[in-house]
Amino acid sequence: MSTTLSIRLKRASKIYHEGEIIVGVVVVESSADVRHEGLALLLEGSAALQLSNKNTGIFDAFSNNLKPINLINTAIELAPAGKIPAGVTEIPFEMPLQARGPPSPGCPGLLETYHGVFVNITYTLKCSMKRSFLNKPLNTTCQFFVQYRPIAKARRCDMRRYNCKRIQDAIEQNKGSKVFARDRSVRQTLLTQLKTNTGNTVSSVPEILGEIERFYGQLYTTTQNPITSGAHDSRAPLTRHYTEDIPDVSLDExxxxxxxxxxxxxxxxxxxxxxxxxxxGRPILIALRRLFNSVILEGTSPEAWSRSVVTLFFKKGNKALLKNYRPIALLSHVYKLFSRVITNRLEQRLDDFQPPEQAGFRKGYSTIDHIHTLRQVIQKTEEYNLPLCLAFVDYEKAFDSIELWAMLQSLQRCHIDYRYIEVLRCMYNAATMSVRLHEHSTKPIQLQRGVRQGDVISPKLFTCALEDVFKLVEWKRLGINVNGEYISHLRFADDIVIMAETLEELGEMLTDLNDASKQVGLKMNMDKTKVMSNEHVSSSPVTVGGVTIEVVDQYPYLGQVIRLGKSNFDKEVARRIQLGWAAFGKLRHIFTENIPQCLKTKVFNQCVLPVMTYGAETWCFTKGLIHKLRVAQRAMERAMLGVSLRDRIRNEEIRRRTKVTDIAKRISTLKWQWAGHVARRADDRWSRKVLEWRPRVGKRRVGRPPTRWSDDLRKQEAPLLKPVRCEITPATIRAGDAGAGAARNIPPFQVYAEIDSTVCALDKPITGKIRVDSCSARIKSLELQLVRVETVGGAEGYSRDATEIQNIQVGCGDTRRARDLPLHLVLPRLFTCPTTTTVYFKIEFELNIAVIFEDDHLVTENFPILLLRSK
Incomplete structure (x- = not known):
C-alpha cells in the first residue's frame, strides 16, 4: 500500500500579504483505505530566508551572528482521527495570515524588522498525518511568500513606469505594434522532422541538416545558361560602359x-x-573609406562578406515541408554598409530605366499607386460596360531563382559602370550560406543564383532583371486602351497583374511571359496564378503550358481584395474591420492596462487605425461603409475604456475620453492627400492617366451613374481650399520664437489678414484681404511678399535659405482703420514652379504679410502655401 500527501494552493503565484487568507486543498492519494490519528496543518517560517536588494548590506553585517528565528503563526486541525477511502481525496482548508500577537505600532506581525527595515519572509505550510505506532507519520510541505505591501506597491508602480516608457519610446521612434508584444523574444518554431523528396520522414539532427543542404543546394544551383540576343530582341546590346573616373568613397557618403x-x-x-x-566615430569612418575604396578599385572583397548565417522561420502549412519555412539571412553589417554606399550611387540611374508599370522599391512610389490604378480601370470598365480580364501572376521563390548572369546583364543595359558590375560579380560568385539549426550548422552552400537576402541592393537587381524579361514580350498593342495608350500590366516587384480585353488574349500574354521568364530562371506557380473576368467577357478556359489557370471571383493584391463588378468595396471594408480587430487584439494588454489614456490613444492611432484605413485613398465610399467603420471604431473605444453598451454612455462622451482620431476624418484626409499627390505628379504615371480616362467606346447604363472615386472630393470641401485667417498683435509676436524682443518696443496694434486658399496655381492670382482694426502708431506701408524657401541637408545638418520672389504694396501711408484692403498677387510671367523634393533638398513657398511702421519697425505673418502648375 502506498500513500502520498501534497498541498495545492489556489493562488498560483504563492505571493500573499498580511491579513489575507490562504486557500487551498490537501490531496491524499492512496491505493487502499488509510486509517490515521488526525490531520494537522502548521505554519512556520524563518526570518533570514529572503532579503530584498536594498537590504543586502544589513544582511551581510549580521550574516556571521544572525540565527534564523523560528516563527509559528497558527496551527489548525484538518480532520479528526478516522479513515480515508482509497483513491484521491481532497481536503480543503482556509488559514488566515494572523499575527502571533498584538502587532507593535508600525510593525506588521508577519514581517521581521532589522534596524527598522522590513524584510520579506518565506513561510512554510506543513501538513502532518499521525498514524498508529506501527506506521510512520506522513508529512508534506509547501512554501509561500509574505510580501510587505509598500514593496509590492513600489514594484507595481515601477512596472507601470517601465511599460509607459517602453510605449512612449516606441511611439516617438515610429515603431510598429511588434514592439509592444509581451514576449519580445523571437519565436522560432523548432524543426524536429522533415519530409524528404522521396516521401520519407527524418527526425535526427544530422539527417535534417543533410536534407536542408540538399534542398537549398538544389534551389540555388543555376539551371539556365546565358542567352544570346536574337534578331527580334528589342533590348539594348550588351556593352561595357566606363566613366572617366569613379570617385573615391568619401566620409560623407x-x-x-x-x-x-x-x-x-x-x-x-x-x-x-x-x-x-x-x-x-571618425577613426572607423576613415578605416571604412580605405576598405571600400580598395574593394572598388581591386574588385575583391573580404571573405567575411561572402558568408551568411540563415535561420528558418515557419510560415504556414505543413511543418514537415521545408518549402514552408522562410530563410532569414544574417549578413555582415560592414558589407551592408558598403552595399548601401553602392546603392546610393546607382539608385537614380537604375530607377530611370524602370517604366511606370514598376512601382516596387522605388522612391516616390507605393502600393497605393497600383491599387488606385487597378481600381480605376475596374470602375471605368464597369461604368462603360467594357470587357476586362485580369491575371494575377505568382512566381515560385522569385528572388531565390533569378539567374545571376541575368541580373549582371541587365546592369550593363542600364549603362552602369562596368567596374561596379565586376565588384558585384565578385561578391556574388563567392557568396555562401549555412543554415543554423539547434546549435548546429550545415556545410557552406554555394549561392549560384538568386539575390542575397538582407542586401539593400538586392531589390534593385531583381527589378532590373525583371524589366529585361518584359522587354522580351511584344505587348505594345495588347491590354486596355487608355486614351490611345495601352496598359497591359502592373508590377510591384514580383507581384504582377496582367490586363486584357478577352480571355484568349490574356492566355497568349501569360504564355509569352511564362516563356520569357523561364529564360532567366523564373518559374510561374500555376497553383497560385489566378484569372478573373467581368460579365462582359465570354467564358473560356485559360491554359498556360498545358495547365488550366483557375478562375476566381476575388484576389488579394498588394493587401487589398480585388473584385470585379458593382459593390466591390464591401468585402474589403469587412476585411479591414476584421484586420483592425486582430491588431487591436494583439495590443489588448496595452489597452486594458493601467497606463495613461494619452498613450493608449497614441498606440491606437499609430497601430490600429492605419490597419483599418490601408488603401482607403482608393475607395468609393457610401454612407453605409462609413457607418460600418465608425461602429467598429466605437466598439474598440468602449473596450479601451472598459465600458459596454449597457452603460449607456453617449458616443460624444466616449470620444471626449479617448481622444482618438475619427476614422472618417482620417479617410477624408488620406483621400485629399492622395488627390493632391496625383495632381502634382507630372511623370506620366498610370494613376493619373486612368483617373482622367474617359472611354470613347462603350455605353453607360440608363439611370443613376455609379459612385465614382472623385465624387467624395466634390461633395466635401478640401481642408486646404478653405480660407486661412490670422490676427497680428504684439501678443502673437511675443508668443513666437522670433521677434519677441522687438515686440516690446512696438505700440499696441491689431491687424486682421485672410488668404482665400493656401493651394494656389501659377495661372491664377493669389487673393485675400487685410484690415487694420486698431493701431496707436502711424503705418508706413502694408506689403504682400512671395518667398521661396530652400531647405538643404548634409552631414552637418539642415540649412534654410529664403529668397523674395515678388513684393507688392497693398497700402501706402497710414491706412484707414476697420477697412478691408484686397490682396491680389499675380505671379511673374516667367516664374516656374519647381517640384524637386528629395531627402536632402526641398523647395517650399510662403506668403508674408508685412506691416511697416513709420519708425521702420516691421512685423510679418507667414502663410505656407502649395503652388501647382494648374488648378
Whole structure:
C-alpha cells in the first residue's frame, strides 16, 4: 500500500500579504483505505530566508551572528482521527495570515524588522498525518511568500513606469505594434522532422541538416545558361560602359549610408553591429573609406562578406515541408554598409530605366499607386460596360531563382559602370550560406543564383532583371486602351497583374511571359496564378503550358481584395474591420492596462487605425461603409475604456475620453492627400492617366451613374481650399520664437489678414484681404511678399535659405482703420514652379504679410502655401 500527501494552493503565484487568507486543498492519494490519528496543518517560517536588494548590506553585517528565528503563526486541525477511502481525496482548508500577537505600532506581525527595515519572509505550510505506532507519520510541505505591501506597491508602480516608457519610446521612434508584444523574444518554431523528396520522414539532427543542404543546394544551383540576343530582341546590346573616373568613397557618403542603416539588428558571422560602427566615430569612418575604396578599385572583397548565417522561420502549412519555412539571412553589417554606399550611387540611374508599370522599391512610389490604378480601370470598365480580364501572376521563390548572369546583364543595359558590375560579380560568385539549426550548422552552400537576402541592393537587381524579361514580350498593342495608350500590366516587384480585353488574349500574354521568364530562371506557380473576368467577357478556359489557370471571383493584391463588378468595396471594408480587430487584439494588454489614456490613444492611432484605413485613398465610399467603420471604431473605444453598451454612455462622451482620431476624418484626409499627390505628379504615371480616362467606346447604363472615386472630393470641401485667417498683435509676436524682443518696443496694434486658399496655381492670382482694426502708431506701408524657401541637408545638418520672389504694396501711408484692403498677387510671367523634393533638398513657398511702421519697425505673418502648375 502506498500513500502520498501534497498541498495545492489556489493562488498560483504563492505571493500573499498580511491579513489575507490562504486557500487551498490537501490531496491524499492512496491505493487502499488509510486509517490515521488526525490531520494537522502548521505554519512556520524563518526570518533570514529572503532579503530584498536594498537590504543586502544589513544582511551581510549580521550574516556571521544572525540565527534564523523560528516563527509559528497558527496551527489548525484538518480532520479528526478516522479513515480515508482509497483513491484521491481532497481536503480543503482556509488559514488566515494572523499575527502571533498584538502587532507593535508600525510593525506588521508577519514581517521581521532589522534596524527598522522590513524584510520579506518565506513561510512554510506543513501538513502532518499521525498514524498508529506501527506506521510512520506522513508529512508534506509547501512554501509561500509574505510580501510587505509598500514593496509590492513600489514594484507595481515601477512596472507601470517601465511599460509607459517602453510605449512612449516606441511611439516617438515610429515603431510598429511588434514592439509592444509581451514576449519580445523571437519565436522560432523548432524543426524536429522533415519530409524528404522521396516521401520519407527524418527526425535526427544530422539527417535534417543533410536534407536542408540538399534542398537549398538544389534551389540555388543555376539551371539556365546565358542567352544570346536574337534578331527580334528589342533590348539594348550588351556593352561595357566606363566613366572617366569613379570617385573615391568619401566620409560623407559613409556617414549618410550609416545613418540609413537600422539599429537593433542581429549581426552577421563577424559579430559587428551597426551600433558599434556608429559609436566608432571618425577613426572607423576613415578605416571604412580605405576598405571600400580598395574593394572598388581591386574588385575583391573580404571573405567575411561572402558568408551568411540563415535561420528558418515557419510560415504556414505543413511543418514537415521545408518549402514552408522562410530563410532569414544574417549578413555582415560592414558589407551592408558598403552595399548601401553602392546603392546610393546607382539608385537614380537604375530607377530611370524602370517604366511606370514598376512601382516596387522605388522612391516616390507605393502600393497605393497600383491599387488606385487597378481600381480605376475596374470602375471605368464597369461604368462603360467594357470587357476586362485580369491575371494575377505568382512566381515560385522569385528572388531565390533569378539567374545571376541575368541580373549582371541587365546592369550593363542600364549603362552602369562596368567596374561596379565586376565588384558585384565578385561578391556574388563567392557568396555562401549555412543554415543554423539547434546549435548546429550545415556545410557552406554555394549561392549560384538568386539575390542575397538582407542586401539593400538586392531589390534593385531583381527589378532590373525583371524589366529585361518584359522587354522580351511584344505587348505594345495588347491590354486596355487608355486614351490611345495601352496598359497591359502592373508590377510591384514580383507581384504582377496582367490586363486584357478577352480571355484568349490574356492566355497568349501569360504564355509569352511564362516563356520569357523561364529564360532567366523564373518559374510561374500555376497553383497560385489566378484569372478573373467581368460579365462582359465570354467564358473560356485559360491554359498556360498545358495547365488550366483557375478562375476566381476575388484576389488579394498588394493587401487589398480585388473584385470585379458593382459593390466591390464591401468585402474589403469587412476585411479591414476584421484586420483592425486582430491588431487591436494583439495590443489588448496595452489597452486594458493601467497606463495613461494619452498613450493608449497614441498606440491606437499609430497601430490600429492605419490597419483599418490601408488603401482607403482608393475607395468609393457610401454612407453605409462609413457607418460600418465608425461602429467598429466605437466598439474598440468602449473596450479601451472598459465600458459596454449597457452603460449607456453617449458616443460624444466616449470620444471626449479617448481622444482618438475619427476614422472618417482620417479617410477624408488620406483621400485629399492622395488627390493632391496625383495632381502634382507630372511623370506620366498610370494613376493619373486612368483617373482622367474617359472611354470613347462603350455605353453607360440608363439611370443613376455609379459612385465614382472623385465624387467624395466634390461633395466635401478640401481642408486646404478653405480660407486661412490670422490676427497680428504684439501678443502673437511675443508668443513666437522670433521677434519677441522687438515686440516690446512696438505700440499696441491689431491687424486682421485672410488668404482665400493656401493651394494656389501659377495661372491664377493669389487673393485675400487685410484690415487694420486698431493701431496707436502711424503705418508706413502694408506689403504682400512671395518667398521661396530652400531647405538643404548634409552631414552637418539642415540649412534654410529664403529668397523674395515678388513684393507688392497693398497700402501706402497710414491706412484707414476697420477697412478691408484686397490682396491680389499675380505671379511673374516667367516664374516656374519647381517640384524637386528629395531627402536632402526641398523647395517650399510662403506668403508674408508685412506691416511697416513709420519708425521702420516691421512685423510679418507667414502663410505656407502649395503652388501647382494648374488648378
Amino acid at each position: 559613409i556617414s549618410i549610408a550609416l545613418k540609413q542603416l537600422k539599429n537593433n539588428k542581429a549581426p552577421g558571422d563577424d559579430g559587428i553591429t551597426t551600433e558599434l560602427l556608429k559609436a566608432g
